Amino acid sequence: MTTSPDILEQLRREPGGEDLDLSWLDQPLAERGLRVAPGKRGLTLEDIATSSYGDIPSSTDNNTGRLRGAAPRTDAQRSQMLWGSKSASWSASAMLLYEEAVQRQWSSATDVPWAEMPELPEELELAMSQLCTFLTQVEFIAGDVPGKYAPNISGEFFEIGLFLASQIMDEARHLDVFRKRALANGIGLLQAGPGAIGLLTAQDFTEMASTLHLVGEGFVQSLFRMGEMFAQSEVDKRMFRLAAQDESRHVAFGVMHMKYVVETQPERREEIHTYLDRMEGQLGAGSAQAGLTGGGQTGEALAILLGGGTSETQLREGYMKLLAIRKRQVNEYMHRLEVVGLGDRRQKIAPMMLALLDPARN
Amino acid sequence: MAETDTQEDLQAAPPQIPGIPAPPQLDMSWAKVPTARPPKPKIGAEGFTLRLADAGEYAYAPDHWPYENDTPRGSYPAKDRGLPAPYTIYDKAEVWAENSADLYELAIREQWKPATQISWSTIEPLAGHIEAAIDQIVSNISEQQYNSNAVMMGRLKDISYGYHEVKLYLATQAFDQARHVEAFRKRALANGGGLGVESPGFFNRAVYASFKFTELVVYTNIIRTSFLLALCEMGDRIGRSQADRQLFENTANDLRRHLSYGIEHLKHYLLTGDEQKRRNVRAWLDRGEIMLAADMRRDKPLREAFILALGDTVERGKASLRELRQAQLRKLLRTLELATFPGHEPYVNASLRDIIDNP
Ligand SMILES: [Fe+2]
Ligand SMILES: [Fe+2]
Numbered sequence: 001m002t003t004s005p006d007i008l009e010q011l012r013r014e015p016g017g018e019d020l021d022l023s024w025l026d027q028p029l030a031e032r033g034l035r036v037a038p039g040k041r042g043l044t045l046e047d048i049a050t051s052s053y054g055d056i057p058s059s060t061d062n063n064t065g066r067l068r069g070a071a072p073r074t075d076a077q078r079s080q081m082l083w084g085s086k087s088a089s090w091s092a093s094a095m096l097l098y099e100e101a102v103q104r105q106w107s108s109a110t111d112v113p114w115a116e117m118p119e120l121p122e123e124l125e126l127a128m129s130q131l132c133t134f135l136t137q138v139e140f141i142a143g144d145v146p147g148k149y150a151p152n153i154s155g156e157f158f159e160i161g162l163f164l165a166s167q168i169m170d171e172a173r174h175l176d177v178f179r180k181r182a183l184a185n186g187i188g189l190l191q192a193g194p195g196a197i198g199l200l201t202a203q204d205f206t207e208m209a210s211t212l213h214l215v216g217e218g219f220v221q222s223l224f225r226m227g228e229m230f231a232q233s234e235v236d237k238r239m240f241r242l243a244a245q246d247e248s249r250h251v252a253f254g255v256m257h258m259k260y261v262v263e264t265q266p267e268r269r270e271e272i273h274t275y276l277d278r279m280e281g282q283l284g285a286g287s288a289q290a291g292l293t294g295g296g297q298t299g300e301a302l303a304i305l306l307g308g309g310t311s312e313t314q315l316r317e318g319y320m321k322l323l324a325i326r327k328r329q330v331n332e333y334m335h336r337l338e339v340v341g342l343g344d345r346r347q348k349i350a351p352m353m354l355a356l357l358d359p360a361r362n
Numbered sequence: 363m364a365e366t367d368t369q370e371d372l373q374a375a376p377p378q379i380p381g382i383p384a385p386p387q388l389d390m391s392w393a394k395v396p397t398a399r400p401p402k403p404k405i406g407a408e409g410f411t412l413r414l415a416d417a418g419e420y421a422y423a424p425d426h427w428p429y430e431n432d433t434p435r436g437s438y439p440a441k442d443r444g445l446p447a448p449y450t451i452y453d454k455a456e457v458w459a460e461n462s463a464d465l466y467e468l469a470i471r472e473q474w475k476p477a478t479q480i481s482w483s484t485i486e487p488l489a490g491h492i493e494a495a496i497d498q499i500v501s502n503i504s505e506q507q508y509n510s511n512a513v514m515m516g517r518l519k520d521i522s523y524g525y526h527e528v529k530l531y532l533a534t535q536a537f538d539q540a541r542h543v544e545a546f547r548k549r550a551l552a553n554g555g556g557l558g559v560e561s562p563g564f565f566n567r568a569v570y571a572s573f574k575f576t577e578l579v580v581y582t583n584i585i586r587t588s589f590l591l592a593l594c595e596m597g598d599r600i601g602r603s604q605a606d607r608q609l610f611e612n613t614a615n616d617l618r619r620h621l622s623y624g625i626e627h628l629k630h631y632l633l634t635g636d637e638q639k640r641r642n643v644r645a646w647l648d649r650g651e652i653m654l655a656a657d658m659r660r661d662k663p664l665r666e667a668f669i670l671a672l673g674d675t676v677e678r679g680k681a682s683l684r685e686l687r688q689a690q691l692r693k694l695l696r697t698l699e700l701a702t703f704p705g706h707e708p709y710v711n712a713s714l715r716d717i718i719d720n721p
Contacts (some may be wrong), residue, residue, distance in 0.1 A: 003490040003491045003494060004490070007490070014676040014677070015675075016675075016676040016679075016680050017676040020676065021662045021666065024494075024498070024558065024559050025666075028494065029559065030496070030556045033554060033555075034551045034552075034554070035552065035553060035554045036548075036552055038482045041477060041479070042475070042477030042478035042482070043476070043477050043482045048547065048548055048551045048552075050551075053551060053556070053557075056674065064560060064563050064566075065509050065559075065560060065561065066560035067543075067547065070501055070505070070557040070558060070559065071558065071559040072559075073559060073561075073562060074562060075562060075660070076560055076561070076562055077563035079566075079570050098540075098544075099477055102475050102477065103475060103477070103478070105407065105468075108470075109407070109410050110410075114403075114405050114409070114410040116522075126390075126393040127393075130392050130393065133437050136434045136437075137433065137434050137437070137523075138432065140432070140523070140529055141432055143518060143529070143533060146515075147515040147516055147518040148512070148516060148518075148519045150513075150515035150516050151512045151513055151570065155505070155508060161508065161511065161512055161515075162544055163544075165511060165515060165536040165539070165540035166537060166540065168533045168536050168537070169534065169536065171533070172466075172530040173470075174531065175526060175530065178413040178414060178703075179416075179526070183527065184403065184410065185402075186399055186400065186401075186402055187399065187432055188397050188399050188400045188420070188436065189397055189420075189436045189437035189438075190392050190395055190434040190437065190438060191395045191437065191440065192432075192434060192438060192440050194431070194440055194443060195431045195432035195440075195443070195444060197431050197444055197445045198445060200447060200448055207693045223513050233701050259466060274454065297392040300389055300390065300392070328701050336631065
């Protein structure tokens with residue numbers, strides 16, 4: 001739909017119309033005539049990524065504030081911070097995951113049945129508070145890290161920026177729900193650990209996807225998905241279930257980004273393996289982040305929760321179950337690597353993980 | 363699966379789990395750390411809010427946060443804290459707003475879903491030039507919010523962990539702004555139109571170039587949000603459908619929270635310093651106003667879009683644009699008053715004053 005020359009002429013002739021330029025109406029530089037109707041899931045980002053608005057360039061020199069498809073100005077201010085290449089940040093699932101995030105937001109204040117929380121034996125309550133102290137410590141690192149890259153995302157790839165905002169919102173809720181859980185039953189926060197600051201050392205978006213999304217959040221997601229095993233009540237079950245749902249989006253985003261990079265820039269494979277080497281602890285014990293959900297005080301707290309107490313038998317059972325969780329974490333990690341196209345990781349994986357890995361299926 | 367796999371080993375000694383050093387015997391030293399025991403919360407109609415959870419000693423946020431890693435406030439810090447983090451903000455005055463925890467919960471209660479909670483099907487075809495004018499206006503809003511959002515998200519990594527309420531609140535703001543980017547873009551593509559022309563980008567550039575966090579808040583949460591809120595509050599004169607009105611109303615509601623954080627933060631910043639802080643705020647306002655005026659002066663498509671959308675004749679459109687510009691400046695001045703920075707009117711930068719009076 002364009003504006004007829006008659007109307008433009010008429011506007012210019014009106015009183016006050018003499019200073020109107022109207023060239024933006026006369027010869028619009030952005031595509032017009034789109035009438036996108038909502039579908040089953042409402043009016044989604046995927047619906048509007050249509051016609052020229054859906055052309056996501058593999059590289060761009062758009063380094064102004066212009067969002068994809070808008071008409072450019074020749075005098076617009078530039079920022080060299082904006083990345084021009086699609087592979088620097090793109091993830092094919094970003095639009096879908098963003099819309100899912102919007103639809104599946106929940107409230108830590110009202111969607112967890114806090115009022116129904118039972119009184120637990122003190123050792124279990126202490127263990128849950130310790131686990132939640134660990135979780136509240138590390139959760140927002142997963143908000144700080146993606147946030148760090150948001151200023152680099154060109155308007156050409158704005159959907160990535162939107163997804164990152166949804167992840168930051170989710171991580172805020174995770175920091176918050178685990179903090180609340182530690183404070184809900186009279187125990188409070190307990191011993192903080194060394195934390196996850198190492199993840200903030202990422203110097204590249206793909207490095208972030210490998211270290212934070214695939215390894216860090218991947219291991220956390222596997223843990224949350226087994227939350228039924230260590231949750232002590234409906235309150236705890238619901239909390240872990242809701243958090244797992246969010247984590248699966250974050251992991252999926254990273255997996256799809258890595259897949260895109262591996263497909264379009266196979267020369268980066270070995271570089272990605274080095275990030276994984278580091279995360280698996282292969283550069284030296286201090287480099288590992290993948291052990292985060294298992295070691296030290298968190299491991300002991302989990303074992304108590306899994307075994308249902310601190311007696312010798314309960315602890316033994318708890319550690320057995322922890323081993324099962326650990327196995328599942330490592331196997332799901334390997335499965336995600338296969339989806340990414342890095343199935344050859346099996347030959348390079350850290351020995352301590354290899355020991356937990358099921359044999360390859362074929 | 364887990365249980366059946368390991369059933370027969372249950373009688374054996376605790377397994378050696380690769381990567382998990384099982385303590386030879388129960389340690390539980392973590393259970394004996396001297397942290398505060400919080401009172402049992404009395405959960406009310408709004409659920410278990412952050413305000414309720416962070417009770418007693420947990421509510422106390424110190425003026426200076428001493429830990430350089432991600433130690434949660436109220437926990438017992440580890441002796442070995444690993445790498446000191448890249449955080450740069452350890453002073454409460456640089457980020458704090460007394461209402462952060464409440465705004466955080468409020469934002470979650472008030473979240474809306476652009477895909478499904480806007481009555482998109484109520485949008486009726488409009489005359490080409492009116493549709494194009496609306497598209498230009500919504501394109502500009504989408505662009506502004508993308509800029510504010512991207513830069514603010516990038517600053518989260520500067521804020522130390524002790525002020526978690528602020529980080530949490532800012533996460534809701536980032537998510538609100540993401541939805542503004544998305545919702546207004548959807549509007550531009552829903553009714554036979556498309557996106558308009560990008561902005562000259564002076565104000566975007568100022569946002570990117572802000573050196574201090576409070577400076578960023580002055581640009582995004584005080585200046586830009588005041589102007590955008592006044593615009594959304596006139597949204598019923600720009601929009602032509604129920605969907606348009608919902609977009610402007612929902613966005614205005616979010617922006618009131620963003621403004622509220624800006625006001626309380628600026629208040630806290632000013633309260634905790636000397637005259638130099640007032641001079642800083644004056645300098646930031648001046649810079650922001652110059653950049654805003656530069657955008658307004660050069661952005662012909664946006665100016666003309668307002669004239670066409672706001673009036674049924676060019677003359678009436680121009681009068682309405684003047685009314686809008688005055689409402690925007692009034693909103694900014696009122697915001698500053700509430701932030702304990704009154705009397706700014708005579709100091710409004712001449713370039714902004716000029717474009718407000720002669721839009
Ligand atoms: Fe999380
Ligand atoms: Fe996550």
